[in-house]
Amino acid sequence: MRVLLTGGSGFLGAHCVDCLLRGGHSVVFTVRSKEKGERILGNYPTVSSNGLSYVIVEDIAKEDAFDTAVKSNPPFEAVLHTASPYHFRITDPKTDLLDPAIFGTIGILKSIKKNAPTVKRVAITSSFAAMVTVKAHPKIYDESMWNNVTWDEALHTDVYTAWRSSKTFAEKAAWEFFEKEKPNFQISTINPPLVFGPVVHYFNGMDNINTSNERIRDMIQGKMKEKLAPTGIFIWVDVRDVALAHVRAIEISEAAGQRFLCTAGFYSNAEIANVIKKNFPDLKEKLPASYESDLDINHKPFDVDNSRSKEVLRLKYKPIEESITDTVKSLLGIAMS
């Protein structure tokens, strides 16, 4: 298939490029600048411009931002929409998080409907954030769950609530668009929790590492030497599994019209530290000598049902040891370069 991927410079976007190319698809990715586009292309010296190219979309929040990007010759058959802000360095929750997430999602769907009639399948990166009810967890999370945050809470609580709201409202907007507009294409959403994994993307140094790998960077830099930070959200998934979920979501017909809770299960910061100590003995001194896990596996705060992702998308989730080891290796490679 010929596929448009938004957010090619992102942590997840880079793995989607890899996964699409491995699956034999031809890819056009969006980036905000020529410099980013050229740097990413530089990672694939043997792929021709028919197989991989980029188009610039400076700001996904702008009206009609994708109108030109969705046009291609040969035309696109599928779209992966991963671009959305995931960081907490904001000054205004609306303009920095909510608008790009929501307008970006509605914008790409509108542009496809208007200018790309050959597109049949669209996979959108949503999040577990669009499912979680932080004030009172259900016994078990599955794809029927929605975050019930209000617009007022989104704007006036804290930056974390604002980010979770941005993913919630963006996903809701996508399904509403689908219901109301009855477009010529089917949509699927991928809802991962915290994503770990090797950094293969456009990288601007350890200080600017993607948000979800920050705790691993902090551990190997000794920032948690005195005490491990609280784990926070206890479920995770490897970025390569999330990328594969997106690609399978456009390839497998039964995936159309479905949400997918993509998680490998539970972890804690103590478990990450254990993996680092075991596999990178030189880094032992960067971590506390002893600590206790803040996850009691017999009294988990909730449970998760990832069966749909395993049955429909045929995902087999990577274990935490492999994911953390590969992440640290990638970060050490970067730190040394």
Ligand code: NDP
């Ligand atoms: P990154 O920050 O690495 O990637 C975000 C991507 O979106 C980048 O390519 C970024 O471009 C692009 N982007 C953000 N805002 C804009 C904008 N206004 N205009 C144009 N492009 C924009 O994060 P991830 O790779 O982790 O996130 C990818 C997706 O996965 C997002 O939708 C995120 O919400 C979702 N997600 C991630 C999770 C995680 O733990 N990592 C968990 C759940 C969901 P640029 O690099 O130029 O800023």
